[in-house]
Amino acid sequence: MAVTSDTRRPGRGARERILAAAARLFATRGIAATGMEQVAAQAPVSKRTLYAHFRTRDELAIAHLEELIASGGTMEGALNRTDLDPRERILLLFDQPDPGDLPVRGCPFLDAAAEFPDPEHPVHAYVREQKLRMVRTVTDLVTELGCRAPEELAEQLVTLADGAAGRSMILNRVDYGRHGRAAADALISQALKA
Incomplete structure (x- = not known):
């Protein structure tokens, strides 16, 4: 059985879309009020892809803050x-x-x-x-x-x-x-x- 690219290696650009969606949602709703499902829908990516990049909302929040610093x-x-x-x-x-x-x-x-x-x-x-x-x-x-x-x-x-x-x-x-x-x-x- 072949393993799809979604399980082995999340699609190119998905991480950037997730971080961009998280930034918009965190700015308007706050981190605690934003669910991972909302981020996936806004990105848009599958929940599987989202969790391949960020296992928890805490990881996503820290990555978002790191991205702000890098910018x-x-x-x-x-x-x-x-x-x-x-x-x-x-x-x-x-x-x-x-x-x-x-x-x-x-x-x-x-x-x-x-x-x-x-x-x-x-x-x-x-x-x-x-x-x-x-x-x-x-x-x-x-x-x-x-x-x-x-x-x-x-x-x-x-x-x-x-x-x-x-x-x-x-x-x-x-x-x-x-x-x-x-x-x-x-x-x-x-x-x-x-």
Whole structure:
């Protein structure tokens, strides 16, 4: 009996379609409210193909977050830009992408952690690791700028960025980050004066 390509090797492009469908559904419904059947229907792929790529919704959620990082379209993506100086990269943390007709979602990592509040849950643990990585990157950038107390300043800046993203989502205002940006700029200036 021949084994079909669906069982041995899922079709080319299926993974990308699944991730694209998951991104749309997670952005509009949330991760916890999205079932695997809904993702399969939206992709469109068979449930067999979906589960060949992602055994659980947790795996799919983490792959979705990894895809967001790889795209460079996250708040953290701004930190890795090499065409800008460190200060401008930090200040870009406060610029929310325009969601078009969709509601402002803020930070998808904070959204994911809120949906899975158990610190031991795989999605929550993944988000925590990314947020810690973000602080390390900001610490490196403020150190490069010559700021005093770089670890403390980095924590303040990341806390401010996360708070601004949360308020952007709650108020559905893509431009809300300008308030956090102004505060971050003042914090950096103060740390440079010393």
